[in-house]
Amino acid sequence: MYAALWRALPGPTWVRAVQATALLALVVVVCFRWVFPWLEPLVPFTEVTVGP
Amino acid sequence: MGRRLVGWAGEVLVTLGVLLLLFVAWQLWWTDVVAERDAARVVEQLRADFAGGPVADGDGAPATDLPGDAVALLHVPRFGADWVRPVLEDTGPEVLATGVGHYVGTAGPGEVGNFAVAGHRTTWGRPFHDIDRLRAGDRVVVETAEHVYVYAVTGHEVVPPTDVAVIAAVPDDPGAAPEQPLLTMTSCHPRYSAAQRYVVHAALAQTLDPADLDTALASATEG
Numbered sequence: 001m002y003a004a005l006w007r008a009l010p011g012p013t014w015v016r017a018v019q020a021t022a023l024l025a026l027v028v029v030v031c032f033r034w035v036f037p038w039l040e041p042l043v044p045f046t047e048v049t050v051g052p
Numbered sequence: 053m054g055r056r057l058v059g060w061a062g063e064v065l066v067t068l069g070v071l072l073l074l075f076v077a078w079q080l081w082w083t084d085v086v087a088e089r090d091a092a093r094v095v096e097q098l099r100a101d102f103a104g105g106p107v108a109d110g111d112g113a114p115a116t117d118l119p120g121d122a123v124a125l126l127h128v129p130r131f132g133a134d135w136v137r138p139v140l141e142d143t144g145p146e147v148l149a150t151g152v153g154h155y156v157g158t159a160g161p162g163e164v165g166n167f168a169v170a171g172h173r174t175t176w177g178r179p180f181h182d183i184d185r186l187r188a189g190d191r192v193v194v195e196t197a198e199h200v201y202v203y204a205v206t207g208h209e210v211v212p213p214t215d216v217a218v219i220a221a222v223p224d225d226p227g228a229a230p231e232q233p234l235l236t237m238t239s240c241h242p243r244y245s246a247a248q249r250y251v252v253h254a255a256l257a258q259t260l261d262p263a264d265l266d267t268a269l270a271s272a273t274e275g
Binding site: 001002028031032036039040041044045046047048049050051052 | 059060063064071074075078079082143145148153155170171172173174175176180211213214215216218219238239240244245246249251
């Protein structure tokens with residue numbers, strides 16, 4: 001999977017490394033801003049209120 | 053072909069594992085970063101609003117870009133001499149991601165009845181991380197534009213998450229007519245679990261002018 005991704009990226013090695021790092025950063029940002037906030041209520045370790 | 057499939061499956065599993073660790077990092081670290089920044093901003097804004105003089109109860113212009121209506125500032129000297137968090141109306145996840153949430157329908161600060169608030173014990177700035185360190189007699193100070201309410205802790209209990217009676221006007225006696233201004237704080241228990249709730253009750257001890265806030269906090273910290 002990652003080998004195929006690496007081969008699909010254009011340019012010399014250092015350009016590919018930069019692109020791979022940018023993709024990784026993008027994944028982290030998307031997770032932190034949208035995926036994890038959506039996921040949090042589904043794994044409710046952090047509920048603090050009383051309610052019926 | 054088979055070897056290649058196994059290789060892919062391995063990479064997918066490793067990726068899921070890394071994402072899981074990333075989620076833990078987000079939950080335990082990043083939510084604190086975001087929440088503490090937001091709380092500091094709201095505290096600053098509230099202080100500016102309070103300095104602007106008393107606002108008519110209820111119909112004052114709502115403070116701008118606050119998540120939910122800000123109710124008060126909460127000082128708990130036991131959590132630190134400078135410890136302060138905003139109290140915001142409602143107890144939804146967005147509100148609790150910024151500060152302490154005021155249960156809708158419970159009494160306001162200083163009112164007869166139960167001023168009930170909820171706060172995170174872990175993650176999201178963890179305002180009530182040390183809630184179990186509160187002892188009977190500890191001061192909990194609620195600052196509004198008009199008054200400073202000094203509550204004294206009366207005790208705590210650990211209850212199931214469904215025990216809504218703890219935030220009743222008379223705690224653990226729903227339906228009874230309130231006679232006393234009380235304060236109740238709820239958080240999760242044990243830490244990093246949502247199995248139970250840690251509940252602290254307090255009763256109003258003093259009502260002061262905003263000018264006396266620093267004196268009240270100083271004496272509470274010494275005591």
